[in-house]
Amino acid sequence: MSETRSLRKQSIPSLLEKLEQNGQRIIAPQPAGPSGTPWFTDLDRERHIDLEQMTAVSPKSGLFPVVEEILRFRKDGKQVVIEGDKVKVQPTVLFGLRPCDARGLRILESIFQEGEPDVFLRERRAATTVVAFSCTAADPDCFCTSVGGGPGDTEGSDLLLSAIDDDHFLVEIVTPKGKELVELGAGLFEPAKESEQTKVLAAVPVRFPIADVLTKLPALFNLESFWQEQSLACLGCSTCAFVCPICSCFDLEDEADLKCGSRLRCWDSCGQRLFTLHASGHNPRSVQSQRWRQRVMHKFSYLPERGRKARGSAPAEGSTSLLGCVGCGRCSRSCPVDMNLIERLTAIAESDL
Amino acid sequence: MSPENVYQPYLMRIDRAVDEAPGIRTFRLLFEDEECGKNFRFKAGQFGEYSVFGEGESTFCIASSPTRTGYIECTFRQTGRVTSALAALDEGDILGFRGPYGNVFPVDEWKGKNLLFIAGGIALPPLRCVIWNALDLRENFGDVSIIYGARSVADLVYKHELEEWGKRDDVKLMTTVDPGGETPDWKGQVGFVPHVLEKANPSSENTIALVCGPPIMIKLTLPVLAKLGFAAGDTFTTLENRMKCGFGKCGRCNVGKYYVCVDGPVFTLEQLQTMPAEF
Secondary structure, eight states: OOEEEEEEEGGGGHHHHHHHHHHHEEEEEEOOTTTOOEEEEETTOOOOOSSSSSSOOOOOGGGGGGGGEEEEEETTTTEEEOOOOOOOOOOEEEEEHHHHHHHHHHHHHHHHHSOOOOOHHHHHHHTTEEEEEESSSOOOOOOOGGGTHHHHHHHSSSEEEEEESSSSSEEEEESSHHHHHHHTTTTOOOOOOOOOOOHHSSOOOSSHHHHHHHHHHHHHHHTTHHHHHTTTTTTOOHHHHHOSOOOOOEEEEEEOOOOEEEEEEEEOTTEEEEEEOTTTSOOTTTTHHHHHHHHHHHHIIIHHHHHHHHHHHOOOTTTTTTOOOOOOOOOHHHHOOOOOOOHHHHHHHHHOO | OOOOOOTTEEEEEEEEEEEEEEEEEEEEESSSHHHHHHOOOOOTTTTTEETTTTTTEEEEEESSSSOOOOOEEEEOOOOOOOOOOHHHHHHTEEEEEEEESOOOOGGGGGTTTEEEEEEEEGGHHHHHHHHHHHHTTTOOOOOOOEEESSSSGGGGGGGHHHHHHHOOOTTTTEEEEEEOOTTTOOOOOEEHHHHHHHHOOOOTTEEEEEESSOHHHHHHHHHHHHHTTTOOOEEEOOOOOOOSSSSSSSSSTTETTHHHHHOSSSSEHHTTSSOOSSO
């Protein structure tokens, strides 16, 4: 096990204050809107951090904003000037993530760094420290343990905190960056007491055999009736992609007046009809069942296959480390027509093609 | 933006604008930064993102040959917001270009082989790049044959170049228009590309076939090529999926485990046969 410390629960506000004084931007789950469901937002004065409820939307916007200016230009008659600012990033602490969210950021990062690296995401990740909290409770939509994660998983976190009793967090220092953060909060962290972190972790049952999903998917591709049945209810609203910690498809759009403007990178989704529509009117994925199939295939077949190719032969067939899903369950929770991902992946695992 | 910003385009000046056919234009583009122009290299088959600042980006192949340096050319049809804005530009105007992206036609591996080009409509540009590439290194290749069809005589692109290729002894050119698309003085064939190909009955021996055209033309041409004995591994085409980024991030051109923008746009028929038909 990694180096550990102990942190009193009541010290959290002081820790956040110290980090802010140090110039860190803090993004944490705070209640938003009338429902009170927490969202990852910049820490406000009230400091009502909600570590109990699952946030509606993943923290991916901390690295990959919903809309990001990637270019600014000025037009003067026939001349065009592209303005040459450097990518501006502020040291940031992403605070209060779930282990699945932290793992999702790692996958998001690998997607953006494959081939031509995306400097925006890279710079932002380099300036970001991830403080996650292990899960002491799970709901029926959670399935991290079915896709290679777990309620106390440290992958993608710099620090992982576990509530070992009513007053204390056990702090696992996962990376040098996590250690730096502990040093910034000197005086608040104490030597760790003997404790068994696993005792407090949520029990998340394995919901379906992922190996069966991975092996059955390629052959299921052409079974159109299967995908039609799976997606009959789908509205194509893309809420699932919006809340997902890994979905990273984007659009590039210009916004400008006659003199100046910017090019923006905006979240998009393969669930949208326009996503693949050709200028000619031809659409390779013209119906919703094909778009649902794309969502499932991309996460559970194409990404793992690409990952295997990029890293040579290892890891082995059936490995979960390269999936486009961490089992956070947000898509199931927020789907307006109750398209439950566990049910659908179970149907894939149980299909007898 | 730092120069490592992968989204930052080169600024290009339109050196020459040619109206090819109704709604279809070709631009010859020079790099505003001469140093960039000198260092810029690409290979046949690659593409770029062309932009009008304030309107957005569009994806087209580089239609000029890599053997001709110092400039690039693109040919496009005015269809949507960006291509309409592009079409409204003229000589001297500035546009943006990112690239080159994607894989290449393995022209270097085709030394000593015959090349059969089959194109329809606005899909001649990606092959025109390879045609000039081969003609500029003519001694490296065997027979060069081109079958090109369009809906009507007016819709044929690169009319001057068709004339030039038609006059050359070392190029076998066949042009055709769809029935009803001919003019009284039309000297080419009348009929659809797959039929013209079947009638021409070219030998598949030691020959690479390159096919680019609308989906229906490709669909009907491939069985003819197979009948003529062309191996799937010797039949090349390009996929034209919608794209935004050009480097495998935005997800739009994903077909099976491939991103058309990085693993394509050049594919052999052999590869296409293993891919889901989402193109």
